[in-house]
Amino acid sequence: MDWMLEDLASSVPETRDVVVLSSDGLCMSQFGSDEDTADRLAAACAGLQSLSAAIASEFPHGDGQMQLVVIEVSGGFFYLMAAGAGAYLAVLADSGVDAGLMGQRMRDLVARIGQHLTSPPRADGQVP
Template sequence: MIQQIGNFDWMLKDLADGVPGIEQIVVLSADGLRIARYGGDPDAADRVAAACAGLQSLAGAVAGEIRRGGGAMRMVIIEIDTGYFYLMSAGANAYLAVLANLAAEPGLMSNRMRDLVARIGAHLTSPPRRNGQTV
């Protein structure tokens, strides 16, 4: 089931259909709010989105240290016992997260995620918010 804002449902489904092993896809804002999802339940998608906000912040800080004075987080991959977690920058203040089981092939996954972001990245922006309000 797909729930989201906008018309990304067929694109998220296309990603899931094109890569074996995908269990959940979440599109989120930089502050951890779910914008869209495919698979899984809404509560799980909200938890993933919230966790990703911290992870993208941490990855951005590390990227800044590596590049000394610049550099942005583009992709984080975490391998766990039962699968993989992918987090990719997808537009201004927006991210694409994918949870997949061991059937997923990491190279194929990252290529398909990049393709999806290239197609819809400009539409996956999330305006900055302050005190819960769009700035």
């Protein structure tokens, strides 16, 4: 999967880090960052996706699922996208990134490999 994450990063200028994570905050794959950075990002994303799901549940005609979160901070952007059952795609990009292109490339990647990004629920702390 690493080459697909690299493809996303190289196709969108200003991309810094790409991480695939499970809903419980474990890094499943990464590109552009060291292991510690990817682990911290994945852990933070777990909290953010939980908060997003709580907000999504307030919409009466939706299914309560988070689809995409974009956060702009000084210096760049953060993107978090649902990427399959129990899996998410996270990207950090510098401030010059083309936001529309990033969203499109992330959707394309999820559509291509979404079923491979699924993270099954853990049973008693064990991965099946």
